[in-house]
Amino acid sequence: MNKERRLIIAGNWKMNKTVAEALDLVNDLKRELANLKEVDVVICPPFTALSEVSKAIVDTNIRLGAQNMSEHNFGAYTGEIAAGMLKEFIVRYVILGHSERRQYQQESDECVAKKTRAAHAASIRPIVCVGETLAQREAGQTEKVVGDQLRGSLAGLSAGQLEETIVAYEPVWAIGTGRTATAQQAQAMHAFIRAQLAAAHGELVSRRVRIQYGGSVKPSNARELMGQPDVDGALVGGASLEVRSFSEIVKNSI
Numbered sequence: 001m002n003k004e005r006r007l008i009i010a011g012n013w014k015m016n017k018t019v020a021e022a023l024d025l026v027n028d029l030k031r032e033l034a035n036l037k038e039v040d041v042v043i044c045p046p047f048t049a050l051s052e053v054s055k056a057i058v059d060t061n062i063r064l065g066a067q068n069m070s071e072h073n074f075g076a077y078t079g080e081i082a083a084g085m086l087k088e089f090i091v092r093y094v095i096l097g098h099s100e101r102r103q104y105q106q107e108s109d110e111c112v113a114k115k116t117r118a119a120h121a122a123s124i125r126p127i128v129c130v131g132e133t134l135a136q137r138e139a140g141q142t143e144k145v146v147g148d149q150l151r152g153s154l155a156g157l158s159a160g161q162l163e164e165t166i167v168a169y170e171p172v173w174a175i176g177t178g179r180t181a182t183a184q185q186a187q188a189m190h191a192f193i194r195a196q197l198a199a200a201h202g203e204l205v206s207r208r209v210r211i212q213y214g215g216s217v218k219p220s221n222a223r224e225l226m227g228q229p230d231v232d233g234a235l236v237g238g239a240s241l242e243v244r245s246f247s248e249i250v251k252n253s254i
């Protein structure tokens with residue numbers, strides 16, 4: 001597939017996999033994906049498995065991501081993990097502002113923006129999630145909600161930092177529901193996001209930002225979704241927990 005930007009497929013394992021289970025999965029993934037060069041492959045295990053998974057993917061093309069991080073560098077923040085701690089395990093990406101964190105941890109756009117800036121300061125590439133709920137879509141507020149999230153969550157970034165940021169468009173109604181946005185719905189929102197970025201930061205920057213789609217991506221819909229001109233990859237939840245489904249998504253995307 002000839003794309004303007006390099007595809008990036010990331011697996012968000014969420015709160016799944018013990019260290020032993022994570023190693024089983026990563027060893028299987030290595031067999032399937034380690035030599036693949038056409039696309040960036042990122043896996044995001046829970047914090048507890050980062051150390052072992054990091055060792056297991058040395059000398060492969062699979063990159064490591066975390067699912068969250070603190071906006072602070074150190075100090076009295078019980079239960080939090082700082083960018084510098086992630087760097088010890090060669091973490092190169094971090095998912096920020098996932099809808100589950102926005103919903104269960106009340107993370108605001110301002111909080112996500114602070115974390116995004118902290119990630120860049122540590123040279124970790126943030127994957128910043130935005131997306132509307134079903135009620136918001138049905139009320140015709142999709143563009144307003146996503147536009148606001150985008151502006152708020154990316155506030156204060158330089159052009160260079162923005163180009164190294166990945167935006168994940170994840171309609172909340174499609175996450176873990178088996179319900180996927182159609183390729184046309186996804187393309188329309190990705191084009192909207194890129195237009196917003198162009199208006200705020202210029203055409204050149206907007207053309208360099210990679211925008212992932214997330215929400216029940218499966219082997220059967222990956223090809224059509226990734227075939228859309230403004231869809232530059234996928235953030236995969238449930239289907240990233242098994243070697244066959246995740247590796248087929250990656251291979252079907254190429």
Ligand code: PEP
Pocket residue numbers: 012170174175176177178214215216217235236237238239
């Ligand atoms: C996600 O949580 O980021 C996600 C896209 O989940 P799923 O693929 O399971 O819908």
